[in-house]
Amino acid sequence: MTSRIRIVCALIWLALLTGCPKPAEPPKPTMPGATVDATSITFPQDSPQLATLRTTNVVPERESRVRINGRTAWDETLTTRITSPLAGRVFSVSALAGAAVKRGQALAVVSSPEFGQSQADARRAESDLRFAERNLARSRELHQAGVIPLKDLQASENDLARARTELERTSAKERLYGGAGTIDQQYRIVAPIDGVIVQRQVAVGQEVRPDQSTDQPLFVISNPARLWVLLDVPEVLTREIQIGEVVRIAVPALPGELFSAKVDYVADFIDSQTRTVRARAVVDNRDRRLKAEMYITGDVEIPPSSALKVPSTAIYLLGDTYYAFVEESRGRFVRRALKAEEGTLGSMRVTSGLKADESVVADGALLLQQMLNQKATSPRKSAAADTK
Numbered sequence: 001m002t003s004r005i006r007i008v009c010a011l012i013w014l015a016l017l018t019g020c021p022k023p024a025e026p027p028k029p030t031m032p033g034a035t036v037d038a039t040s041i042t043f044p045q046d047s048p049q050l051a052t053l054r055t056t057n058v059v060p061e062r063e064s065r066v067r068i069n070g071r072t073a074w075d076e077t078l079t080t081r082i083t084s085p086l087a088g089r090v091f092s093v094s095a096l097a098g099a100a101v102k103r104g105q106a107l108a109v110v111s112s113p114e115f116g117q118s119q120a121d122a123r124r125a126e127s128d129l130r131f132a133e134r135n136l137a138r139s140r141e142l143h144q145a146g147v148i149p150l151k152d153l154q155a156s157e158n159d160l161a162r163a164r165t166e167l168e169r170t171s172a173k174e175r176l177y178g179g180a181g182t183i184d185q186q187y188r189i190v191a192p193i194d195g196v197i198v199q200r201q202v203a204v205g206q207e208v209r210p211d212q213s214t215d216q217p218l219f220v221i222s223n224p225a226r227l228w229v230l231l232d233v234p235e236v237l238t239r240e241i242q243i244g245e246v247v248r249i250a251v252p253a254l255p256g257e258l259f260s261a262k263v264d265y266v267a268d269f270i271d272s273q274t275r276t277v278r279a280r281a282v283v284d285n286r287d288r289r290l291k292a293e294m295y296i297t298g299d300v301e302i303p304p305s306s307a308l309k310v311p312s313t314a315i316y317l318l319g320d321t322y323y324a325f326v327e328e329s330r331g332r333f334v335r336r337a338l339k340a341e342e343g344t345l346g347s348m349r350v351t352s353g354l355k356a357d358e359s360v361v362a363d364g365a366l367l368l369q370q371m372l373n374q375k376a377t378s379p380r381k382s383a384a385a386d387t388k
Helices: 002-019 048-052 113-144 150-176 235-240 365-386
Strands: 040-042 054-057 064-074 080-082 088-093 106-111 186-190 195-200 219-222 226-234 246-250 258-266 276-284 295-302 308-311 316-318 321-329 332-342 347-352 359-363
Touching (some): 064 235, 088 113, 113 150, 226 295, 316 365
Antiparallel strands (some): 040 332, 064 295, 080 219, 106 186, 226 276, 246 258, 308 347, 321 359
């Protein structure tokens, strides 16, 4: 009896287990899908992908200023760097840094045996010329008296011509070094232009040589009343820098002060390392507030135009054509072909394809283009699957 009751209870328990329904699984969340056409993509209003797309408005290219780095330098048309053309030892220095000098004024004296040799050559040539003149006069008298033949007279005439040529050569060399008269071996370094000694690197007793580097001249003479401003113009701004344009100069060492410089040169090549173009402007420095080799920043004015301005991240190049995605309505983005060119730093100039105040995708344009690419390749994959 007891075993029969156990069997009945087991059957009842088994029936209860097989008859109870299983608990239902919670529904999986669904991701709203996007509608992709040939050139447009439409997202549902609640699509989380909209949060990854950042849009910005298209604005007209208004008058603006861009900042360019550079430095001041001596005006090379008013500057000369003086070295010694002869080897020797500095005997005396008569010019100090900061002094105004005139052309031809002595700056230093160098004791140079080489210069003494040039002086001696010139004196010897003078003596040889006098001897040749006397010898020719004597030869003429002897030839007229029939004592010497014609060839000896002609030899004397030839000796005189050589003596004159040698005197001209040695005298020209002596004048080139600025010496004449007695042999003193004292070569005088003189100022070749009017100006101010802005740099002096010479002292009494110093050895000088003609092969010394021009980067370390004995004297530098310039006119500090006018300086050059050397600007390193980024490649994308080369169109904005023109000869005759006025640049406003600011110097970190002189806060609050502005200087006006006028562009007089723009290079015809781009530095392959820095991708910049060297431009040069001239600044009036009669008050001598600016110093050479100061770091400066130059503000260049960009005039307004009919072009539109968008961030460079909003436009991408596909083949030979620029494209951007325009937000026609909330969640709907349409690809549009444009005519564009590089603008100022971080922007593009659009001349065709957009209108002012339209909204374009600034971040995420390449993601949208990838979705269009996937849409374009999907039909081909389906067709290939059907043929199998």
